[in-house]
Amino acid sequence: MNTSSARQLTLFDIKSDNFNWKVERFSANALCEESARQALEDKYMGITEITDIFNRQSVSYQLSKRDCLHRWLKYKEGFSANLVETLFEEMEIGKGERVLDPFLGSGTTALVAQMQGINSIGFDIMPTTAVALFAKGNILRYNVQELHRLADFISGLNRPASYKKRVKSIAITHHAYPDQTERDIPFYTEQIAHSSFSDEAKGLARLCLLNSLERLSYTSKDGQYLRWAVNSKRVMEANACRIAAGREPLKAKLDKGDLPSVNQVLTGEINKAIDDIVYLQASMHNLSESTEMVFKQGSALVELPLLRKDTISGVVTSPPYCNRYDYTRIYALELAFLGMGEDEIRRTRQDLLSCTVENRTKLDFLHDYYNSMGRMVDFNRVKRVIKENAALSEVVSALKIRNDNGDINNKGILKMVKGYFEELAFVYYELFRVCKKGAKVAFVNDNVRYAGEVIPVDFISTELAAQFGFTPLKVYSLKQQKGNSSQQMAKFGRVPLRKSITLWEK
Ligand SMILES: C[S@@+](CC[C@H](N)C(=O)[O-])C[C@H]1O[C@@H](n2cnc3c(N)ncnc32)[C@H](O)[C@@H]1O
DSSP, rough: OOOOOTSSOOOOOOOOOOOGGGGGGGGGGGGGGGGHHHHHHHHHHHTTEEESSSSTTTSTTTTTGGGGGGGGSSOOOOOOHHHEEEEEEEHHHOTTTEEEEEEEOHHHHHHHHHTTEEEEEEEEHHHHHHHHHHHHGGGGOOOHHHHHHHHHHHHHHOOOOTOOOOOOOOOOGTSSSHHHHHHHHHHHHHHHTTTSHHHHHHHHHHHHHHHHHHSSSSEEEETEEEBBTTSSSHHHHHHHHHHHHHHHOOOOOOOEEEEEEEHHHHHHHHHHHHHHHHHHHHHSSOOOOOOOOOEEEEEHHHHHGGGGTOEEEEEEEEOOOOSSOOHHHHHHHHHHTTTHHHHHHHHHHSSSSSOSSTOOOOHHHHHHHHTTTHHHHHHHHHHHHHOHHHHHHHHHHHHHHHHHHHSOOHHHHHHHHHHHHHHHHHHHHHHHHHHEEEEEEEEEEOOOOOOOOTEOHHHHHHHHHHHHHHEEEEEESSSSSSSOOOOHHHHOOOOOEEEEEEEOOO
């Protein structure tokens, strides 16, 4: 690892006028104080580099769609393997070192690390991560002949009419599949689990089935919502009620037509995975069996404090964005398939880093947790840093004013934004503790705007990191910025929002 912070990073060498990326007005119509955010803008614009080496495709799942292996789980919130490779190179992470991703998602950081002989450790609250990592991490261990037999076995499965079980569902996923599919899913799951195929082959089939659920259902993950198709029982029943009550039917726009069968989709998925495995096994000669890939399902807020200090050589991660995106709703089909019930899903929603309007503060929990570890000094330090972050205090006050002004349609937004940064502060503090001197930390995140107030997530985060001792190196901002919601635009005008990769060094 190169520990010289003076070295000029070479990768993002597109210099351009930052004018368009500098926020001129943080508070629409100058309603609220904005001097602290202005001061941060002036402070960090100097290390901000506008780049088109990274783009919307590389910081999102769009590139992974085309990538062998990474496409085995469609995780729209994921970043691309290409982005992780580029950052590892930039950070000069070498073979045998250990990287960390506290928000692992579909496992991109861990898998790219594995391919380069870099050890990794990662956390996520979603059980989907474990399924994805097990199947993807076994890439070298698959016996292709066995997988062909597995594909034949699956394509020959035929559920008997006497089989009555149905796929597990929760309230928001009731009637998500056609009747036959509801029964086929548990049947195929059981047949595969009870077969004599190896654990690796069964793990691959499990991921393939998990990744098939959306296509098998009347739903579609669309932005922040799970959309329902016009021909779903849910939409048809709702419309029948509306018509009976003399109201206009809902205009559901999603038309998925006739849905494919489990047999078709699952066989297709397995065959696609076999193609990837054949290709990757032939091309990945330097993969070492001794590379460690550790994953723990759990909250980063709980797991990070358990890591030993000064042990991590680099961090590449992307937390949930502060954008009301609820992973437990978007992935409800997958969570129910993996056996989670209503209560467990509700609990998992509360474990999310505060990114939904339903999240409650975690400060009491964190207080008790740090107390139980005998680390109240650390807890109080993080709280002090949060209080001393002027831009963050300004944002919280501005949102209160907006709320009193009637500009905020959901009070949960105030709680969410405050909780989001409080929790991220604990994450940044712990990352500083666990990183070795000279380690670099890269965070991918989006700026947001609520009720006309711009929240510069990239610069507030960088300031918090600096308060804990990190040296801010760069803020890479994508050429393509983010737009605003149509309501915000209509009411407060348009302010482009940065999509950034912040890079800090211990
Ligand atoms: C933007 S996604 C990360 C995607 C990942 N970079 C990839 O390539 O797939 C954020 C992830 O954070 C997870 N998450 C949310 N709250 C968490 C928490 N408290 N602890 C750990 N993971 C959490 C979500 O489940 C989600 O998978």
